[in-house]
Amino acid sequence: MQRKFAFYAFFVLLLALLSSYFLLDFFAFDPKKNITFRYLEDLGEQHISIDDYRQVIGNHQACFEHVRRKNLTSYYERKFSSTSSISREIIDQEVEKDLRDGRLSMFKRFRSTKNITTMYHRNKLVGLYNCLPENEVTNDSVMIYNVCLNKDFRGKGLGKVLMKNAISHCQAKEVGRKLSLLVYDDDHLAINLYKKLGFDFEEPDEDFPDEFYYFNKSLMVYSGKTQD
Numbered sequence: 294m295q296r297k298f299a300f301y302a303f304f305v306l307l308l309a310l311l312s313s314y315f316l317l318d319f320f321a322f323d324p325k326k327n328i329t330f331r332y333l334e335d336l337g338e339q340h341i342s343i344d345d346y347r348q349v350i351g352n353h354q355a356c357f358e359h360v361r362r363k364n365l366t367s368y369y370e371r372k373f374s375s376t377s378s379i380s381r382e383i384i385d386q387e388v389e390k391d392l393r394d395g396r397l398s399m400f401k402r403f404r405s406t407k408n409i410t411t412m413y414h415r416n417k418l419v420g421l422y423n424c425l426p427e428n429e430v431t432n433d434s435v436m437i438y439n440v441c442l443n444k445d446f447r448g449k450g451l452g453k454v455l456m457k458n459a460i461s462h463c464q465a466k467e468v469g470r471k472l473s474l475l476v477y478d479d480d481h482l483a484i485n486l487y488k489k490l491g492f493d494f495e496e497p498d499e500d501f502p503d504e505f506y507y508f509n510k511s512l513m514v515y516s517g518k519t520q521d
């Protein structure tokens with residue numbers, strides 16, 4: 294009787310172990326499994342629905358607005374540094390006003406953004422980037438711009454998936470041209486990622502716009518020497 298019980302107990306335990314293994318595998322969140330890309334010539338209405346457009350803007354804003362806020366704050370602090378009567382409140386108001394204006398103009402401006410790639414997890418837009426053959430930064434390279442991944446999807450290897458797609462897509466689009474990008478000097482996470490994928494810092498030309506020095510952005514160029 295005891296032996297029979299032990300046999301049944303063992304059998305039930307084995308069944309429980311097996312089913313939890315398959316259930317875990319089924320529900321495990323592996324975002325890389327459900328990723329697709331869309332390559333859009335531009336964000337005109339014929340290429341993207343207004344809902345997707347809103348998602349692009351929302352995603353971009355979530356990625357970059359805090360950086361813009363930081364830059365604007367330091368800009369106004371420097372601008373008003375000699376005026377002792379200017380209060381913190383006024384600086385904050387100026388910053389918020391610029392951010393509001395920026396959001397409005399971005400909503401219009403993004404409509405004419407060229408060569409944008411959107412990345413989806415299932416049907417949700419989770420990332421994007423642009424390839425810009427003509428850009429204000431360098432004459433001889435294609436810039437990868439606006440690299441941006443939804444916050445909830447970071448740290449799971451999807452930034453790498455997005456960037457690997459950017460490298461191969463931008464290279465195929467402009468065969469033989471260098472690839473480059475700009476990065477904030479204190480964005481160690483992005484710098485790590487870019488270095489791993491084969492980008493190195495490069496001294497920009499003399500005509501590198503002052504704005505980029507001002508906001509501590511550096512130029513990185515793709516050498517193809519990956520660290521993986």
Ligand SMILES: CC(C)(COP(=O)(O)OP(=O)(O)OC[C@H]1O[C@@H](n2cnc3c(N)ncnc32)[C@H](O)[C@@H]1OP(=O)(O)O)[C@@H](O)C(=O)NCCC(=O)NCCS
Nearest residue numbers: 356440441442447448449450451452453475476483485486
């Ligand atoms: C930059 C960005 C796309 C990276 O995406 P991500 O999903 O976080 O990156 P991944 O999970 O693919 O990780 C890639 C590499 O980044 C680095 N990394 C990721 N998370 C990290 C963390 N918490 N701390 C330090 N490094 C980290 C690692 O080097 C990692 O490589 P590894 O997996 O071989 O260790 C994303 O963080 C983002 O959209 N940030 C906001 C917008 C932005 O800053 N864009 C860059 C503009 S230049």
